[in-house]
Amino acid sequence: xKLTLGFSPCPNDTFIFDAMVNGKIDTEGLQFDYFITxxxxxxxxxxxxxxxxxxxxxxxxxxVADKYLxxxxxxxxxxxxxxxxxxxxxxxxxxxxxLRIAIPGRLTTANMLFSIAWxxxxxxxxxxxxxxxxxxxxxxxxxxxxxxxxxxxxxxxxLVKIADLGEYWEHLTGLPVPLGVIAVRRQVPYDTALKVNRxxxxxxxxxxxxxxxxxxxxxxxxxxxxxxxxxxxxxRLFVNDFSLHLGDQGKKALSELYRIASAxxxxxxxHERIFLT
Numbered sequence: 575x576k577l578t579l580g581f582s583p584c585p586n587d588t589f590i591f592d593a594m595v596n597g598k599i600d601t602e603g604l605q606f607d608y609f610i611t612x613x614x615x616x617x618x619x620x621x622x623x624x625x626x627x628x629x630x631x632x633x634x635x636x637x638v639a640d641k642y643l644x645x646x647x648x649x650x651x652x653x654x655x656x657x658x659x660x661x662x663x664x665x666x667x668x669x670x671x672x673l674r675i676a677i678p679g680r681l682t683t684a685n686m687l688f689s690i691a692w693x694x695x696x697x698x699x700x701x702x703x704x705x706x707x708x709x710x711x712x713x714x715x716x717x718x719x720x721x722x723x724x725x726x727x728x729x730x731x732x733l734v735k736i737a738d739l740g741e742y743w744e745h746l747t748g749l750p751v752p753l754g755v756i757a758v759r760r761q762v763p764y765d766t767a768l769k770v771n772r773x774x775x776x777x778x779x780x781x782x783x784x785x786x787x788x789x790x791x792x793x794x795x796x797x798x799x800x801x802x803x804x805x806x807x808x809x810r811l812f813v814n815d816f817s818l819h820l821g822d823q824g825k826k827a828l829s830e831l832y833r834i835a836s837a838x839x840x841x842x843x844x845h846e847r848i849f850l851t
Contacts, residue, residue, distance in 0.1 A: 575766065577626040579608040580616050581756075583796035584722045585805045586812035587629055590648055592792045594777035602769045610796055612702060613754065614679030621681075626759050627770055631679075632752045632831060633686035635848075636841035641760055643767065643850045644820075644828070647775040648756035651824055652814045656740015656751040657684035658725055660733040661717040662710055667737055671695045676710065676718035678703035683753050684719045686831070687739040689840045690746075707731045721753075723797070726804045746834075749827040750816060758850065767850055778818055825849060 579595070581587040588610075593599045595608050606627075611619075617634035619625055624641065632651075635642065665673070671694040677685045679700055688695070701709050706718040707728060717736055720728055728735075740751045756774060758767045781790075797805055816824045828848070836843040 575603065576605040576607055577762070577766075577770070579606040579627045580619060580625045581608070581610060581629040582613045582616060582722075583610050584613075584812075585793050585797050585808040586650060586817075588793045588796050589781050589790070589809045589813055590774065590778050590817065592777070592790055593780040594773055596792060599773070599776050599780050601773050604766070604769060604773065614682060614700075614703075617679065617681040620757070624759060626762055628757055629754055630757050631681055631686075631754050632683040632828060633835075633841070634681035635755060635757060636832060636835070636844060637681070638757070639844045639846050639848055642757035643760055644848050645756045645758055645767070645771045645774065645850050646820050647771050647778065647818060649752075649816055649820055649824065650754040650812050651750045651752040651816045651820075651827060652812070653744060653750050654740060655725075655753070655811045656738060656743055657687060657719050657721045657753075658728070658735050659688070659717050659737040659739065660707075660710070660720055660728050661736050662713075662733060664734055665717060665736050670717070670736070673697065673716040674699065674714075676701050676706045676715035678706060678719060678721050682719075682721065684721050684739065686835055686840060687743055687751075688719055690834060690838060691737070691739060691742050693838060693840075707733060723804055723808055726807055727801075747827070747830050749830055750823060752824070752827045752831050753812075755828070771850060775818055778813065782813075820849070 620638050675698045677698045709715050710718050743751045835841045
């Protein structure tokens with residue numbers, strides 16, 4: 575059986591899926607027709623034509639919960655890894671509502687968390703995540719939400735941190751920060767979806783067992799930030815125990831995110847069962 579699979583070029587995703595798509599582990603008879611693109615493009619594709627298995631922002635998932643279930647393996651959530659709000663200069667957080675904000679996509683979880691924290695900050699412009707630092711330096715925005723690799727490189731660009739949305743979330747809830755999940759179409763047979771979940775977990779375990787200080791060629795090929803130290807730091811931060819198993823805490827974090835966001839009318843209320851298991 576062949577399934578379509580979409581994930582991002584970020585090192586955590588290519589680390590997770592390398593063994594799965596490159597024949598390094600047992601895939602239990604399943605084949606994967608995969609493509610790699612920016613997470614906001616993955617979000618939009620899930621909303622329209624659909625993909626059998628996809629990485630998707632927790633924010634975007636709220637709009638396709640009737641079509642997808644969240645897998646137990648492959649997610650990006652944890653402590654100390656939330657999006658950052660940065661700027662060219664120090665800014666008083668009391669003025670954020672009035673600023674021009676660069677965001678990495680309206681359906682990103684970064685934008686969702688920012689909207690929870692500053693619901694009145696509505697002057698937002700979308701940029702590809704990797705272009706936000708340049709947008710700030712060219713004065714196209716006063717502050718920007720950075721994610722992925724730029725989280726590790728913004729200081730080199732002469733930017734300063736204004737707020738940590740991960741810290742905000744952790745103080746608000748005491749729970750890990752939910753960023754992205756792997757979702758499977760509800761039309762995929764349940765037994766097949768369980769296979770996919772096992773294969774992703776097996777792929778992560780393989781990657782972790784064979785990890786060295788040198789990022790695998792598959793990771794380096796697709797990373798926009800080619801510095802090996804940055805890639806390794808990215809993987810260490812975003813591929814963690816929650817990536818192997820959401821567990822009760824991971825599921826609670828996602829459920830709480832959707833409860834708070836729907837109460838603030840950022841997303842519609844979700845009534846469906848959202849987890850595969």
